[in-house]
Amino acid sequence: MAAFPISSNFEGDFVMQLIPVDTEDTMDQVAEKCAYHSIGRRVVAQPDKVLRVRMHQTNENYPRDMKVSEAGWRPTETLDIIFADS
Amino acid sequence: MYQIPRAEWYDLTRATNWTPSYVSEEELFPEEMSGARGIPMAVWETYDEPYKVTYPEYVEIQRQKDAGAYSVKAALERDAYVDRADPGWISTMMAHYGAIAVNEYAASVAEARMARFSKAPGNRNMAVFGTLDENRHGQIQLFFPHANVKRNRQWDWAHKAMHTNEWAAIAARAFFDDIMLCRDAIAVSIMLTFSFETGFTNMQFLGLAADASEAGDHTFASLISSVQTDEARHAQQGGPSLKILIANGHKEEAQKMVDISIWRAWKLFSVLTGPIMDYYTPLEHRSQSFKEFMVEWIITQFERQLVDLGLDAPWYWEDLTKDLDTTHHGMHLGVWYWRPTVWWNPAAGASPEDRQWLEEKYPGWNKTWGRCWDVITDNLNNDREDLTLPETLPYICNMSQLPIVGTPGDGWDVKDYTLEHNGRLYHFGSKADRWCFEQDPVRHQEHQSLIDRFLSGQIQPADLPGALAYMGLGPGEMGQDAHNYAWAAAFKKQAKVA
Numbered sequence: 031m032a033a034f035p036i037s038s039n040f041e042g043d044f045v046m047q048l049i050p051v052d053t054e055d056t057m058d059q060v061a062e063k064c065a066y067h068s069i070g071r072r073v074v075a076q077p078d079k080v081l082r083v084r085m086h087q088t089n090e091n092y093p094r095d096m097k098v099s100e101a102g103w104r105p106t107e108t109l110d111i112i113f114a115d116s
Numbered sequence: 117m118y119q120i121p122r123a124e125w126y127d128l129t130r131a132t133n134w135t136p137s138y139v140s141e142e143e144l145f146p147e148e149m150s151g152a153r154g155i156p157m158a159v160w161e162t163y164d165e166p167y168k169v170t171y172p173e174y175v176e177i178q179r180q181k182d183a184g185a186y187s188v189k190a191a192l193e194r195d196a197y198v199d200r201a202d203p204g205w206i207s208t209m210m211a212h213y214g215a216i217a218v219n220e221y222a223a224s225v226a227e228a229r230m231a232r233f234s235k236a237p238g239n240r241n242m243a244v245f246g247t248l249d250e251n252r253h254g255q256i257q258l259f260f261p262h263a264n265v266k267r268n269r270q271w272d273w274a275h276k277a278m279h280t281n282e283w284a285a286i287a288a289r290a291f292f293d294d295i296m297l298c299r300d301a302i303a304v305s306i307m308l309t310f311s312f313e314t315g316f317t318n319m320q321f322l323g324l325a326a327d328a329s330e331a332g333d334h335t336f337a338s339l340i341s342s343v344q345t346d347e348a349r350h351a352q353q354g355g356p357s358l359k360i361l362i363a364n365g366h367k368e369e370a371q372k373m374v375d376i377s378i379w380r381a382w383k384l385f386s387v388l389t390g391p392i393m394d395y396y397t398p399l400e401h402r403s404q405s406f407k408e409f410m411v412e413w414i415i416t417q418f419e420r421q422l423v424d425l426g427l428d429a430p431w432y433w434e435d436l437t438k439d440l441d442t443t444h445h446g447m448h449l450g451v452w453y454w455r456p457t458v459w460w461n462p463a464a465g466a467s468p469e470d471r472q473w474l475e476e477k478y479p480g481w482n483k484t485w486g487r488c489w490d491v492i493t494d495n496l497n498n499d500r501e502d503l504t505l506p507e508t509l510p511y512i513c514n515m516s517q518l519p520i521v522g523t524p525g526d527g528w529d530v531k532d533y534t535l536e537h538n539g540r541l542y543h544f545g546s547k548a549d550r551w552c553f554e555q556d557p558v559r560h561q562e563h564q565s566l567i568d569r570f571l572s573g574q575i576q577p578a579d580l581p582g583a584l585a586y587m588g589l590g591p592g593e594m595g596q597d598a599h600n601y602a603w604a605a606a607f608k609k610q611a612k613v614a
Contacts, residue, residue, distance in 0.1 A: 034570055037203055037511040037520075037532065037543065042445045044524035046511035046532060046543075048567055056528040058418070071126075071503050072488035072524065086532055104541050105573070108511075 034098055036060070037108040039086055040068035046108065053099040057092045059079040064111045079113040086110050122170065128439065130168065133237045134162055138353050139528045149233040151300025155364045163236030163356045165569025167349050174245050178252065181342045183300035188338040189260060197333055198264055203598040204396040204463030210270050211396075211460045212324065213261045214277035215388055220343075221254030222278075224297035226304045229404060230353065230580060234301040236360070239353055244300075246309075246350035254345050260339055266429065269592040270284045273459035280588035283566050284387065289382045289516035290563065298559070302357050303373055310354025311377035314384055317347045321411050322392060330401035355425060362426050364401040372555060374422070375430040379548045382414075382436060383516040390444025394474070396598070405477040407440045415440075432548040439546075442476055445520030445581045452493075454506045455490040455595040456584060462595055466493070467603035468610055481547075487525030507580060515552050520545040537561060 031054050037053050038049045047067050051060050063079035082091040086108040092094075092101060135146045145152065152160065169177075208547065210606030227250050230243035249275070261274035277285045293308035303415070321344035328337035361370040393406040404412075413439055419429050430436070452462045465474075466489045474481040494502040510519035520543060536558055544550040553560050569575055575586045584594065589610040 037354055039530050039532065040526055042487065042528050044485065044521055044530065045450050046520040046530060048509045048511055048570070059546065067506075067508050072449075072491050074487070074491060086534075102534075106543065106567070108534065108543065 034103070035104065035106050036064075037107065038064035038067065039110045040064055040073060041106055041110070041112045042049050042055075042073040043068045044072065044094055051098055052099050054095070056095050058094045059102075060098060060109070063109050064109075068111075071075075076113045080113040082112055082116060126168065126170065130165075130241045130400045131158070131161060131237045144423055145235050147300070148237050149229065149300055151233075151302035152190075152235045153302070153364075153366055153369070155235075155360060155362070155366075157235055157351055159360060160235040160239075161237060163238040163360060165242050165352060165356055167242075167352045167566065170351070173285070174248075178248070178256060178346075181345065181428055182252070182256070185256065185338045185342040188241060188598040189263075189335050192335050193263065197335065198267065200396045201331065201333060201463060204465070205333065205401075206372065207463055207598050208324075208332075208392045209261070210273065210325075211241065211388060211392065211553045213257055213274035214459050215288050216606045217254060217257035218272050218278035219262070219288060220250050220257060222256065222292055223296055223308065224248075224250035226250075226308050227350070230301045230304055232301075234305070236357070239301070239305060240333060242350060242353050243247060245307075245354065248519060249346040249350055251449075253346065256339060256342070260335065269590075270459050270461070270595075273593065276588070277459055281566075281569075282459065282587040282589065283517070284451075286566060287387070288384060290517045291384050294376050294380065294559070295351040302361070305357040306361075306370060306373045307377035308354075309351045311374050312381045313347050314354070314406060314421065315378060315414055316381045317351070318344070318413060321347060322413075323389070323404070326398050326403045327393070327401060330403060331398065351591070355421075355564070358427065360426050367426070370426050371400075371430075374427060375432070376552050376555060377434070378414075378430055379552060380516065382439075383513075383518060383545070383549070385449040386439070386444040387451065387518050391448035391465075393482060394444065394477070395448050395470070396463040399465075399467075399469055399473055402473075407477065410440050411437075432546075432551070435548060442523050443521065445478070445481070446523070447518065449488060449524075450483060450510055450519045450572035453504065453595075454510060455579075455597065456505065457589065458595040459589065459593055460595055461598040463598035464489075464601075464603050468607045470603065484523050484527045493604045496601050498606050502599075509567060509570060509580070509583060511543060512567045513549050514542040514545055514565050514568075515560065517551035517565055518545065 031052055033050050034053050034056055038048050039046050047066050049067065051063055062084050065081055082083045084091045091114065135554060141157065151297050169428060224247045227243045227246035231240050231247055234240050234243065240600050258275055264271040278289060295312060298306060325337050325340040328340060358370050390406045393402065393409060412557065426494060451458055453465055455462050471482060471486060492504050495501070512518065513520050520532055533547055534551045535542045535544065535550055535553065538561065542553065544553065564572065570578060570583065575582050
């Protein structure tokens with residue numbers, strides 16, 4: 031377990047934010063930690079959607095149970111957090 | 117006593133040069149300080165500044181300017197305008213003084229570099245006056261706000277800001293150090309006087325003077341006009357340098373210097389002047405939108421100057437033109453949301469009337485930035501101020517040192533422009549910011565953004581309170597909403613009426 035900094039680019043928000051996650055976090059946990067700093071603050075919640083994580087400017091979502099340590103990210107990697115149907 | 121007519125001696129004195137005999141020319145004018153770029157001294161002697169003034173004329177005019185501005189200040193002091201001015205306008209002054217006053221003093225160092233090291237005698241002559249100008253600007257813009265220190269500790273940031281690690285101060289220093297203090301004399305003449313002063317300080321000072329008059333702040337208006345008239349003169353030092361570089365095979369480098377400086381200046385203005393013009397200045401006193409001002413002064417007039425000199429519009433001109441609709445709205449929202457991290461009280465400028473004006477000036481604003489302000493407004497009206505305050509840091513661009521922002525809401529397009537260099541991952545807010553870095557990586561690669569400092573453990577404790585302490589912001593200094601959320605309450609009233 032180790033703290034790991036990422037840059038969160040949250041769908042609908044206007045700014046990227048520094049978010050500390052953990053190498054043992056799953057992608058769902060990463061999305062949750064990012065959402066804490068955007069949803070209800072500047073972005074409206076979408077309860078019928080799920081949040082998915084993907085590399086910035088790509089279209090492929092990471093598996094929801096994949097761990098940070100398995101993703102091959104560089105420290106401060108920029109990630110898009112998007113609302114998805116599933 | 118007979119005096120030789122000015123016309124008979126002026127050209128001789130302004131172009132005085134000499135051939136060194138005790139030291140070599142290289143020792144007298146080291147290349148790293150002079151930046152002659154292999155162009156012979158005889159060519160630099162052809163430097164012809166368009167605005168000419170003698171020392172007695174200069175002193176007389178400056179005395180009159182100072183007498184005028186200081187008299188207005190003294191006469192209006194008892195009127196205590198500051199105590200009844202709109203809080204948004206007070207914030208404008210606080211932001212301006214903190215970001216500008218001490219940098220004016222730094223600019224006198226840059227002018228002194230030209231006065232000593234430029235190989236062009238005309239440049240050296242003009243830069244002596246420029247040095248005196250900038251020294252005066254530093255003094256007057258510290259003296260005027262000092263009268264208000266008794267009112268509020270934030271006024272003290274006119275002097276304090278640039279001596280701290282507050283994020284906006286880091287951004288301003290990073291830009292001004294780059295174009296003013298870490299360049300040779302000729303580069304300073306182009307990057308500071310031509311690119312920044314001709315293009316941007318004209319806008320900052322003319323626009324602000326107009327807004328100050330509109331707002332009834334005649335003290336600030338007279339101060340700003342007094343500074344602006346100096347800028348209009350000494351900003352003309354870069355044009356002749358550009359002509360010499362272009363005529364002697366250095367157009368590409370000249371263009372690059374102009375392009376870097378304009379871009380970096382634009383980004384700083386997007387966070388400082390953009391919010392002031394479109395959000396802080398009370399609605400009834402806004403003379404033009406920030407975009408309208410930028411289009412008139414930068415996109416149209418400055419581009420014409422570039423073409424007249426034989427240069428091209430910067431390669432990113434289309435991107436910059438598009439950004440006029442977007443960037444400063446993001447910068448403003450960021451400054452407002454992270455308001456404890458600035459030394460002034462940001463005015464939200466998001467009342468129902470403000471939003472109508474914003475939608476008119478920037479069609480689509482309500483569906484983009486308005487979406488974020490909707491959430492913020494609801495939180496304030498439902499006693500959830502805590503959700504309108506930050507709990508982490510925004511990600512910072514490694515060139516502008518400003519948050520990486522983009523369009524939110526329905527037009528969501530926030531983008532990071534990354535670069536891996538020597539094993540380090542750099543983040544940039546735009547293609548042009550990354551390009552500025554790539555032109556001279558050695559110049560910028562060691563600089564640490566606020567985020568880099570946070571991650572390397574320089575900020576302790578490693579949380580937002582730790583960051584505020586690192587930035588030097590104590591109680592009574594951290595920014596709050598300028599109008600104590602009255603603009604949000606206006607929506608509540610509107611709903612009740614409906």
